[in-house]
Amino acid sequence: MSEDRSLSAEQEVGRINVFFPILRSLGNHWAAARPWEGHTIALNLHLTPLTACLIRELSLGGGSFVLSAVNPRTTDSASVDLLRNLGFRVYTGGDMEDRHLQALSHRPDLVVDTGFDLFHSLLERDRGALGGVRAGVEITRNGVTRLRGSSVPFPIVNINDGRLKDKVENRHGVGEGIWAAVSMATGMHLAGRRVLVLGYGPVGRGLARYARAAGMAVEVCDTDPVRRLFAHYDGYPTPSLRDGLERARILVTATGRRDAVTLEHLAHARDGLVLVNAGHGGDEIDVAGIQRSAVNRDHVAAQVARYQLETGNTVTVLGDGHPLNIVLNSGSPEPVLLHFAVLGLALEWLASEPDLPAGEVAVTGDIENRAARFALEALNPSSG
Numbered sequence: 004m005s006e007d008r009s010l011s012a013e014q015e016v017g018r019i020n021v022f023f024p025i026l027r028s029l030g031n032h033w034a035a036a037r038p039w040e041g042h043t044i045a046l047n048l049h050l051t052p053l054t055a056c057l058i059r060e061l062s063l064g065g066g067s068f069v070l071s072a073v074n075p076r077t078t079d080s081a082s083v084d085l086l087r088n089l090g091f092r093v094y095t096g097g098d099m100e101d102r103h104l105q106a107l108s109h110r111p112d113l114v115v116d117t118g119f120d121l122f123h124s125l126l127e128r129d130r131g132a133l134g135g136v137r138a139g140v141e142i143t144r145n146g147v148t149r150l151r152g153s154s155v156p157f158p159i160v161n162i163n164d165g166r167l168k169d170k171v172e173n174r175h176g177v178g179e180g181i182w183a184a185v186s187m188a189t190g191m192h193l194a195g196r197r198v199l200v201l202g203y204g205p206v207g208r209g210l211a212r213y214a215r216a217a218g219m220a221v222e223v224c225d226t227d228p229v230r231r232l233f234a235h236y237d238g239y240p241t242p243s244l245r246d247g248l249e250r251a252r253i254l255v256t257a258t259g260r261r262d263a264v265t266l267e268h269l270a271h272a273r274d275g276l277v278l279v280n281a282g283h284g285g286d287e288i289d290v291a292g293i294q295r296s297a298v299n300r301d302h303v304a305a306q307v308a309r310y311q312l313e314t315g316n317t318v319t320v321l322g323d324g325h326p327l328n329i330v331l332n333s334g335s336p337e338p339v340l341l342h343f344a345v346l347g348l349a350l351e352w353l354a355s356e357p358d359l360p361a362g363e364v365a366v367t368g369d370i371e372n373r374a375a376r377f378a379l380e381a382l383n384p385s386s387g
């Protein structure tokens with residue numbers, strides 16, 4: 004009988020602490036400093052084994068922690084069980100707003116968000132909780148964009164645009180994790196396959212770089228001419244979406260925009276196109292539109308659905324269009340853990356009650372330097 008090679012949430016946390024113990028070192032630091040004594044912290048996060056690892060170490064610093072799931076499709080039930088067994092309140096049911104209102108009912112004074120949805124619920128739906136919130140942290144590009152279009156009466160630290168996130172997680176973590184996930188889901192060997200990368204921000208750039216390293220033929224589309232030019236000088240052809248789709252075997256989206264790929268676009272796609280999303284939400288590819296108009300649906304394997312379109316061509320959607328590296332918890336956990344270290348250190352700074360203006364606050368150089376030192380120590384103990 005073959006051995007089950009998937010790791011339980013508990014085993015994943017154990018593995019992290021052997022090969023990249025950044026959060027364990029921080030946990031030791033927080034256990035000594037007790038920075039959140041008297042604080043209640045609400046976090047809206049993808050609930051994965053990495054999140055369980057984060058919350059366990061954060062909680063060593065005192066305070067109380069309550070969680071809501073960003074996306075049911077990226078929620079790992081074993082990690083939720085682990086967190087609940089450790090005594091945390093974790094809200095995963097109902098619609099997104101239900102989960103937020105449940106988390107906010109604990110009256111947090113510090114709030115962490117992934118995509119600005121929890122902040123939005125706080126501003127629009129729970130003014131009672133609003134008065135008690137002193138500060139927050141936003142961890143994603145989409146969330147920062149929404150923050151900039153909102154009026155918020157407390158400071159929110161943007162940890163997406165520091166020196167570390169786009170250079171390590173967006174560029175290296177997602178690129179590596181997505182291709183590992185595609186191989187895992189489909190069994191395809193990637194060398195020689197032609198991929199079209201849609202969106203050439205840090206995430207798209209990492210996707211292209213890791214695809215090329217895997218021997219794929221890579222083309223890039225971006226609506227921003229400057230980003231297209233960057234792609235060109237990085238060595239990738241930059242066709243129109245329509246031309247690229249006629250050739251691509253795989254299309255991967257990293258735009259952060261709804262409906263970047265619609266049925267209309269797919270009318271020009273090559274038969275057998277595989278669709279993958281690496282962006283934040285589940286709506287960059289219009290999967291609902293594909294499902295509505297498909298004449299046939301074939302469940303190929305877990306997270307792999309093939310649709311026959313009215314044109315006669317088939318498209319295969321992985322992970323129902325949700326970010327596949329998170330859905331399958333694939334790739335090295337290190338970049339996410341580094342981002343979580345920045346998140347924890349930003350929270351520690353906020354708990355010390357610095358005098359900050361309302362609205363967006365840039366993550367400080369000191370926070371990132373400390374996170375980088377913890378990372379270097381975890382990579383190479385005693386390197387200093």
Ligand SMILES: NC(=O)c1ccc[n+]([C@@H]2O[C@H](COP(=O)([O-])OP(=O)(O)OC[C@H]3O[C@@H](n4cnc5c(N)ncnc54)[C@H](O)[C@@H]3O)[C@@H](O)[C@H]2O)c1
Pocket residue numbers: 143144145169172173177201202203204205206207224225226227230257258259260262263281282283284326327328329
């Ligand atoms: N899957 C993950 O683990 C993970 C991790 C980090 C970030 N993200 C998400 O990935 C997305 C991209 O992140 P980023 O930092 O590269 O963002 P970014 O905003 O810097 O880059 C997005 C790029 O997409 C381009 N674009 C927008 N609409 C387009 C369209 N319709 N067609 C072609 N190009 C289009 C933009 O011009 C831009 O260059 C965000 O949604 C972010 O939240 C996902």
